[in-house]
Amino acid sequence: DIVMTQSPDSLAVSLGERATINCKSSLSVLYSSNNKNYLAWYQQKPGQPPKLVIYWASTRESGVPDRFSGSGSGTDFTLTISSLQAEDVAVYYCQQYNSIPYTFGQGTKLEIK
């Protein structure tokens, strides 16, 4: 199984500041035949299901503000929120969907400082 490890486990950032969450996979999730990274980021607010934010490591889902961006390739990935807003407080999960079993990181709790 591909193990996904996020860092940090929790993060407190001031409003308007940058938030950065890292995700590392135990095996590459880059599929060489199409040069795509099978890596997604989800946002989950209390009492709600997860919401897809970023897929293919760097493609924003429709409707997601452009302050959210994803980067990385192979085994190392980053989710960046360029200017934190109050509504961004949530737990963020990375996920590999390259191979079954699809696996999630343990989550990073993002709070306001």
Added chain:
Amino acid sequence: QVLLVQSGAEVKKPGSSVKVSCKASGGTFSSYGLNWVRQAPGQGLEWMGVVIPMFGSANYAQKFQGRVTITADESTSTAYMELRSLRSDDTAVFYCARGGGYNSSDPFDLWGQGTMVTVSS
């Protein structure tokens, strides 16, 4: 607009079974993968398995193999997840989520609202 609507909360005794449904409305059902994800209270997301309704066969996480069955009924656009031999640590919210279909791997772009299953004597 496609929606995934799950069945309501359940309270079960240890050793019993639970069957949760996930009905898709407003769009194509058969060609996508319907995944099930478990989230224990205060914990992270755990993938359980997936079924592609068009083909009927399912794949499961090894952790749940033998204890879970995921099926789909194309005629009603409904997927089901049955978990047997319930234990107290199965208490969780169970989500269905739409992902990739046959020969394609895609992110989970659509989620059900979640079904809380409580296992208690």
